[in-house]
Amino acid sequence: MKDVLRDVMVERDQKHADLENTRVLLLTRSDHHYAQLLQGNTGITRLLQSAVSVEEATTSVTAAVKSVSGGTVDLELIERTFDAYLKKAGAASAKATSLYDAIKSTIDSKGERP
Numbered sequence: 001m002k003d004v005l006r007d008v009m010v011e012r013d014q015k016h017a018d019l020e021n022t023r024v025l026l027l028t029r030s031d032h033h034y035a036q037l038l039q040g041n042t043g044i045t046r047l048l049q050s051a052v053s054v055e056e057a058t059t060s061v062t063a064a065v066k067s068v069s070g071g072t073v074d075l076e077l078i079e080r081t082f083d084a085y086l087k088k089a090g091a092a093s094a095k096a097t098s099l100y101d102a103i104k105s106t107i108d109s110k111g112e113r114p
Contacts, residue, residue, distance in 0.1 A: 061075070062074075062075045062076055072107065073107060074106075077106055078103055078106055078107070081102055081103060081106045082099070082102075082103065085098070085099055085102045
């Protein structure tokens with residue numbers, strides 16, 4: 001009877017040790033995945049903050065240029081003109097002089113003449 005009881009206790013201890021090892025393994029892997037998730041989240045947060053900073057800087061510069069030029073240089077309008085030009089002309093057929101004329105026309109339409 002003592003031998004049976006001792007065998008049961010040894011087996012119980014082994015199972016308990018296996019469960020503990022499994023718990024530690026799962027915690028270790030969970031911590032590793034959590035650390036990776038946290039690192040990814042931090043990177044995305046920084047990227048979004050950077051995008052907001054760029055947008056704020058772009059808005060500020062655009063307003064400053066428009067103000068300094070008396071409203072004759074509107075970078076937002078120039079950007080829209082440039083985008084429309086690229087869509088219309090396509091990469092292969094675009095000519096620099098046509099782009100220059102499109103931008104110059106946009107600026108000239110605001111009243112600034114060289």
